[in-house]
Amino acid sequence: MHETRTLAELVTAGWSEADLQWEKLSEAALAALAEGQVEPARELYAQALRVARTEFPPNDPRLAASLSNQAVVQPVSSGRIEASAAQAWASCGRWIDTMTAPRTARSSLFHLRMERLHRPAYEERWRMKARDMLEALRRDHGAMDGLELLDRDAAAQRLLQWDRERPAGMSDPRKFMAAMILLGFRRKAQGTGMEQVHTQAHTGANSLQ
Structure with missing residues (x-):
């Protein structure tokens, strides 16, 4: 399902055009892999990297x-690039330390008051x-030579996961979940490594919305 956001909505949410552009490019690259279009996926991932290098802080x-x-x-x-990727993942903890959570709608006045009262918690x-x-991703990220490009079925499943689990609002948790889910690779050994990371992303998605 595609979303349409106006510039005014992005500004109100604290997002930039680059934030949305990176997400769209990364999602489109994954969609290309799901269709077996590897060359277009390469170009889309390259464009997303250019946006990230130009617009995002080093620990994003x-x-x-x-x-x-x-x-x-x-x-x-x-x-x-492998060395740069490992260094970037290692620095992400500082980005998480400053991550802010969105003001979410609550089902009752009581829950709304509790969230306001315990916002830091x-x-x-x-x-x-x-x-x-x-940490789960970094544990699996040590040897890039053990990773492989997603095949069509795996890319399609990853894309469905993103469509199902991405936070509805424009927020820091959404940026983080995009980084965790919109990855075009997996560990070669089936059922380990990156698949565990994405299982954890699945179980943690609601907590980050």
Whole structure:
């Protein structure tokens, strides 16, 4: 399902055009992989990386995701990119430390008041979940040579996961979930590594909305 956002809505939510552009490019790259279109996916991931390098801070998880995607889709020149990706993932904890949570609609006045009263605790709960997800990904990220490009079925499943689990609002948790889910690769050994990361992303999605 495609979303349409106006510039005014982005500004109100604290997002920039680059934030939305990166998400759309990364989603389109995954969609290309789901259709078996590897070359278009390479170009889209390259465009997303250019946006991330130009517009995002060095500790932004979306930059780390773009570097990792680029290392997998362009393996011939991936040595330097692999090192940059590992360094970027290692620095993401500082980005999580400053992550803010959106003001979400609550089913009752009581829950709304509780969220306002315990706002720091709500935000820290989201940060803790994000740290757990990041650590799971980093544990699996040590050897890039053990990763492979998603095949059509796996890319389609990843795309469905994003469509199902992305936070509705424009928020820091949405940026983080995009970095965790819109990855075009997986661990070669089926059922381990990256698949565990995305299982954790599935279980943690509601907590980050």
